Structure formats: structure tokens, C-alpha cells
Amino acid sequence: MGISILAEQVIAKIAAGEVIERPASVIKELVENSLDAGSTGITVEVDEGGRRLMKISDNGCGILAAEVPLAFARHATSKLRTAEDLIHIQTLGFRGEALASIAAVSRLTMITRHQDETTGTQIRLEGGSLTQQKSVGAPAGTVISVENLFYNTPARLKFLKADETEKRQIMTTVTRCAMAYPGVRFVLLQDGREVFRSTGSGQPGDVVVKVLGLETFRGMIEVAEEEPLRGLAGSIQVYGYVSEPGLSRKDRTRIMLFVNGRPVHDNGLTYAVTQAYHTLLMKGRHPVAVLMIQVPPEFVDVNVHPAKSEVRFQDPAAVFVAVQRTVREAVIERAQARPLRGAAGEGGRAGGWKLPYGIAPDEYVTQREMPLALDDPGQYALQRSSPRTPHEADREDPAARLVDDPDPTAIPEGPGRPQKPRTLPLLRVVGQVGAAYVVAEGPAGLYLIDQHAAHERILYEQFMARYEAQGIIAQQALEAQTLVVPPPEARLLEEKLPALAAVGFTLEPFGTNTFLIRSIPAMLADHDPVEAVLAVLPDLEADKTPGQASIEAKIILRVCKRAAVKAGQILSISEMQGIIRQLERCQSPHTCPHGRPTMLHISGDQLAREFGRLGAE
Ligand code: ADP
Numbered sequence: 001m002g003i004s005i006l007a008e009q010v011i012a013k014i015a016a017g018e019v020i021e022r023p024a025s026v027i028k029e030l031v032e033n034s035l036d037a038g039s040t041g042i043t044v045e046v047d048e049g050g051r052r053l054m055k056i057s058d059n060g061c062g063i064l065a066a067e068v069p070l071a072f073a074r075h076a077t078s079k080l081r082t083a084e085d086l087i088h089i090q091t092l093g094f095r096g097e098a099l100a101s102i103a104a105v106s107r108l109t110m111i112t113r114h115q116d117e118t119t120g121t122q123i124r125l126e127g128g129s130l131t132q133q134k135s136v137g138a139p140a141g142t143v144i145s146v147e148n149l150f151y152n153t154p155a156r157l158k159f160l161k162a163d164e165t166e167k168r169q170i171m172t173t174v175t176r177c178a179m180a181y182p183g184v185r186f187v188l189l190q191d192g193r194e195v196f197r198s199t200g201s202g203q204p205g206d207v208v209v210k211v212l213g214l215e216t217f218r219g220m221i222e223v224a225e226e227e228p229l230r231g232l233a234g235s236i237q238v239y240g241y242v243s244e245p246g247l248s249r250k251d252r253t254r255i256m257l258f259v260n261g262r263p264v265h266d267n268g269l270t271y272a273v274t275q276a277y278h279t280l281l282m283k284g285r286h287p288v289a290v291l292m293i294q295v296p297p298e299f300v301d302v303n304v305h306p307a308k309s310e311v312r313f314q315d316p317a318a319v320f321v322a323v324q325r326t327v328r329e330a331v332i333e334r335a336q337a338r339p340l341r342g343a344a345g346e347g348g349r350a351g352g353w354k355l356p357y358g359i360a361p362d363e364y365v366t367q368r369e370m371p372l373a374l375d376d377p378g379q380y381a382l383q384r385s386s387p388r389t390p391h392e393a394d395r396e397d398p399a400a401r402l403v404d405d406p407d408p409t410a411i412p413e414g415p416g417r418p419q420k421p422r423t424l425p426l427l428r429v430v431g432q433v434g435a436a437y438v439v440a441e442g443p444a445g446l447y448l449i450d451q452h453a454a455h456e457r458i459l460y461e462q463f464m465a466r467y468e469a470q471g472i473i474a475q476q477a478l479e480a481q482t483l484v485v486p487p488p489e490a491r492l493l494e495e496k497l498p499a500l501a502a503v504g505f506t507l508e509p510f511g512t513n514t515f516l517i518r519s520i521p522a523m524l525a526d527h528d529p530v531e532a533v534l535a536v537l538p539d540l541e542a543d544k545t546p547g548q549a550s551i552e553a554k555i556i557l558r559v560c561k562r563a564a565v566k567a568g569q570i571l572s573i574s575e576m577q578g579i580i581r582q583l584e585r586c587q588s589p590h591t592c593p594h595g596r597p598t599m600l601h602i603s604g605d606q607l608a609r610e611f612g613r614l615g616a617e
């Protein structure tokens with residue numbers, strides 16, 4: 001092929017590919033245009049994940065009738081005149097590419113009326129070519145409908161993900177814009193259903209509640225700079241909400257950063273947020289954050305990425321320090337005021353839920369955010385050794401009286417139900433080490449038992465036995481609690497209601513992003529129902545990889561893990577005896593349901609050998 005200059009249509013399609021990758025990119029560009037137009041209300045309607053239709057309506061300034069076709073020309077913008085303007089850019093758009101790009105790869109209709117004109121304009125383009133233009137009556141503002149995205153670029157069309165994925169991306173796009181602009185009322189409808197709405201109250205917290213859910217929001221701390229930092233960092237403002245150390249996630253997807261009102265992806269800044277939690281979160285856990293970073297426009301270059309989702313700072317280190325410092329200070333301050341968030345003493349929350357199994361609930365240090373709390377077990381140990389309250393001392397429970405039993409060797413009677421055969425020898429509890437391991441003695445020597453792993457195994461077998469026998473595994477709520485979750489999670493929950501019901505979580509959809517919790521697995525009866533549901537959410541998400549365990553199986557494991565005693569909990573002798581007694585009758589007492597060992601065994605011979613006693617006679 002000889003060299004020739006590409007036809008305008010081809011150039012347009014190539015350029016469109018850079019800006020418009022998927023339906024969510026269309027939404028992002030159009031919503032940004034609506035925001036730049038000064039809208040106070042923006043409605044986004046999407047059908048079939050954006051494949052069929054995306055419609056964005058705003059009440060912004062609109063476009064002058066004479067300029068409507070021009071808006072669709074490439075590099076046509078009202079937001080920039082000279083190269084110098086780029087340095088002080090205040091608007092979200094400035095490249096003049098979005099409308100041209102979207103029009104090139106779809107069938108697009110726009111109805112717009114400028115606020116200073118009396119009639120509006122309707123314009124229609126197909127694959128970038130103008131097919132219709134006429135005057136129409138319309139309210140001030142702009143409505144753009146994008147149909148059949150990528151209909152003329154089959155390669156792109158093929159790469160579109162499943163509707164659900166695209167819907168989630170669109171949700172993310174809209175909710176991020178809503179967080180950046182709390183003063184704008186956003187509504188998102190997917191397939192005719194309202195799935196998100198912000199109030200436009202101007203309060204960032206109001207939007208964060210809508211996006212992350214009230215439960216999560218309650219676990220967050222407001223970040224506001226107390227004292228400006230010195231030097232360049234002083235001209236950087238950081239504010240928003242971040243999670244307390246007790247609230248975390250296994251991925252970074254909930255670290256949401258905005259630079260001058262623009263949602264951005266920036267690994268460096270994400271790292272700065274994570275760094276602020278150094279030693280406060282367990283390995284592999286990440287905070288939740290909604291952080292606004294305000295930087296003087298001349299210190300940041302927003303023109304480094306066609307989709308404008310990345311920025312370049314003149315002094316990245318200064319921004320890093322400002323973010324890390326501000327967040328750290330907020331988190332530390334809160335952590336000191338409430339060092340034992342979620343530890344014992346938050347009783348009363350379990351009201352209405354009956355305890356299904358043998359060990360008294362007050363004996364548990366309920367670590368509410370189970371896998372995610374501070375990684376310092378010593379704190380829990382300390383907490384438990386503090387003097388008991390009169391209420392605790394007066395308890396009727398006979399097991400509780402064994403707490404200070406002078407004869408720790410006594411093996412208490414088992415519960416009255418029929419006993420399964422022993423799979424372990426009879427063990428005598430000697431004590432506990434590290435608030436994590438039970439030391440026991442049996443005919444064959446010394447046993448060290450991981451209290452959490454062992455209890456997980458016990459609960460798992462109990463659960464499975466009941467599940468297989470009668471299927472009664474749920475604990476009805478006396479009073480149904482409501483659960484409000486962020487929109488993406490709500491969709492996920494809705495999809496997986498049957499799987500959840502199969503293992504004891506009965507949820508009833510109850511309006512937008514809200515569910516009534518009718519029951520939870522009986523094993524979790526002394527846990528907060530809302531938190532119990534939240535705890536299994538990540539397992540619903542992780543359902544994608546083929547060949548993995550069913551969601552039900554995963555939820556069961558999660559429930560057992562959550563219900564089991566934790567490492568870091570001081571156990572009474574009777575509790576330890578309870579665990580050992582039940583473990584002795586498990587089918588597979590030697591491993592936890594995740595396959596880790598529950599116990600180490602050191603034989604009498606081995607002990608003797610180690611102490612140089614064997615053969616020494
Ligand atoms: P950019 O946003 O980079 O300027 P676009 O292609 O997205 O480029 O939009 C081109 C122009 O069309 C904008 O500069 C603006 O003047 C006008 N425009 C687009 N959308 C709207 C809208 N919703 N309300 C008012 N004007 C709009």
C-alpha cells in the first residue's frame with residue numbers, strides 16, 4: 001500500500017477510540033459537559049448497560065442554535081482559546097473531542113436550548129454525519145441520546161463486557177461525579193429503574209452516604225486539615241472522609257481520589273493514603289477513602305491522558321506528603337480516642353437474636369470487623385484482663401462460674417445431645433498461650449491447638465450437619481433490620497438472593513438499595529445482622545473465576561470464620577474445654593475448613609528426646 005492521508009471519517013473513528021472506550025466513557029464525557037455547563041440537576045438513563053441507549057439530560061446553559069453543529073466538530077470547544085489557557089484550566093473538558101468522538105461511533109440525537117434563546121435545536125448524527133437539524137421547543141438545557149454505541153466499529157463492539165459489568169462501570173462513573181459535585185442533584189436510571197440519586201444538598205457527606213451506604217459511612221472519619229503544612233504542601237488542601245482502622249477492604253477500589261473536582265487514578269496518591277494507615281491495618285487490607293485534593297491549577301497538568309483520568313503534578317512529592325500527613329493525623333487522632341472500636345462492651349446490639357450454641361456470648365471479645373482490625377492482639381488481651389463488671393460477675397451461666405475454677409483439669413459434662421464418636425483422644429486443657437493457642441495434654445503427649453482454626457472446623461461441621469439434616473440453619477429476626485448498601489452492591493445482593501437464602505440469609509428487597517434482613521445463619525445469631533451480611537458481600541463479588549467453589553460454599557466458610565473465636569481472645573478454661581470437647585468429635589479435627597492445621601502434636605517421646613531424657617537412663 002502506498003502512503004496516503006486517511007479519510008476524515010477514518011481519522012474520526014481512530015480518535016474516538018482514544019476517548020470512548022466503553023459506555024461509561026460516554027457517560028463520563030457527557031456528564032462532564034453538563035457540569036461544565038453549570039447544571040444543578042443531571043439525569044442519566046441507560047438501557048442494556050449503555051449498548052442500546054444512554055440519555056443525559058441537564059439544566060445547564062445549553063448551546064446557542066447557531067453553534068450546535070460546531071459542537072460536533074473535532075477540536076471545537078468553548079472552554080479554551082489559547083495554549084496559555086491550558087495552564088489555568090478550571091473546566092472538566094477542554095479538548096473539544098468528546099462530542100465529535102461519541103457522534104462518530106453511534107447514532108446521536110441532541111436537543112438543546114441556550115438559556116438566552118427562546119427556541120431550541122434538535123440535531124441528529126449517524127456515524128458522525130449530520131442527518132437532521134431543526135428548531136424545536138425545549139426547556140433550557142441539553143438532552144443527548146446516544147444509541148447503538150459502536151454500531152459501526154464491530155471490533156469495539158465485540159470487546160464490550162457483559163451488561164452487568166458495563167452497568168457497574170456506569171454506576172461508578174456517575175457516583176464519582178456525584179461525590180465531586182455534591183451541589184448537583186444526580187439521578188441514574190438503569191433499564192428504567194432508579195439505582196442512584198443524590199440530593200444536591202452541597203454536603204459532601206450526604207453523597208458519600210448515598211454512594212457507600214450508611215453503615216460504611218459510620219465507620220469513616222472526616223478529614224480536614226487543621227494546620228496548613230509548610231512549603232508548597234501548604235497550598236494543597238486535602239479533605240473528605242476516610243475509614244477508621246476498623247473498617248477496611250481487601251482491595252484498593254474504594255480509595256477514591258479527586259484532584260480539583262476531577263476523579264483521578266493515581267497510584268502514587270493511592271499509596272499515600274495506604275501509607276497513612278501504616279501498621280494500623282493488617283497486611284493485604286486497604287482503607288476506604290473519598291478524598292478531595294485541591295491544588296492550584298498551575299501546579300497540575302490535567303492534559304496527560306485523552307480520558308483525563310490521570311494528572312501530573314509539578315511537585316508530586318509535596319502532594320504525596322500533604323495527603324499522607326493529613327490522613328494519618330485524622331486516623332491517629334481517632335484511633336487514640338477510641339482504641340478498642342468494636343471490642344467487647346458494644347453489647348446490646350445483639351438484641352432479638354438468640355444464641356444457638358454452647359458458649360456464653362459475653363465470653364467473646366466480639367471483634368466486629370473480624371478479619372480487619374488492628375494487628376495488635378495484645379490490645380484485646382489487655383482489654384480482657386481488666387476487672388470484670390458486676391454484671392459479668394453475677395452471671396447465672398454455670399460455664400461462666402468456671403472462669404476462676406481452681407481445678408482446671410475438670411472436664412465438664414457435654415451437652416445432652418447424642419454424641420458422635422471421638423476422632424481425637426480425650427484431651428485435658430492445660431492453658432492458653434498468646435491468647436491464640438490452647439495447650440492440652442493427651443495420652444500421646446502435648447497438643448497445641450489453634451483456637452480460631454479449631455472453632456472454625458467445629459462450626460463448619462455443625463453447620464453442614466444441620467444443613468444436610470433439616471436445612472434449618474437460619475435464625476429468624478424478631479425485628480427485621482434494614483440494610484442500605486451502595487448501588488453496585490445492591491445489584492450484586494439482588495442477583496445472589498437465592499444463594500444467600502440457601503445458607504440462611506433471607507433478604508427482602510425494600511426499595512432503592514435497601515433490604516430487610518429477615519434471617520441470618522443461626523451460627524451468627526449473636527452477631528449484628530447488618531454486619532453479618534456486609535461480611536459476606538466480598539464473597540458474592542468473587543464469583544467470577546470459573547472452577548472456584550460455589551458462592552454458597554464460600555459464604556458458609558465466611559460465616560464460620562466470622563462466628564469462630566478469634567486469635568487474640570482470652571478464653572476461660574471452660575471455653576477451651578468446650579472447644580476441645582467439640583473438636584474431639586469432628587470428622588476432620590486436624591484441619592480447619594480452609595485446610596490449615598488446627599493443632600500441633602508433640603509426642604511424649606519427642607519431648608523426652610528434646611530434653612535429652614530418652615536413652616539417658
Ligand atoms: P469540550 O468539553 O472539551 O469543550 P466537547 O466535545 O465535550 O468538548 O463539547 C464541545 C462543546 O459543546 C463544549 O465546549 C460546550 O461548549 C458544548 N457543550 C457540550 N455539551 C454541552 C452541554 N451539556 N451543555 C452546554 N454546552 C455543551
Ligand code: MG
Pocket residue numbers: 029032033092093094096098099
Ligand atoms: Mg467535554
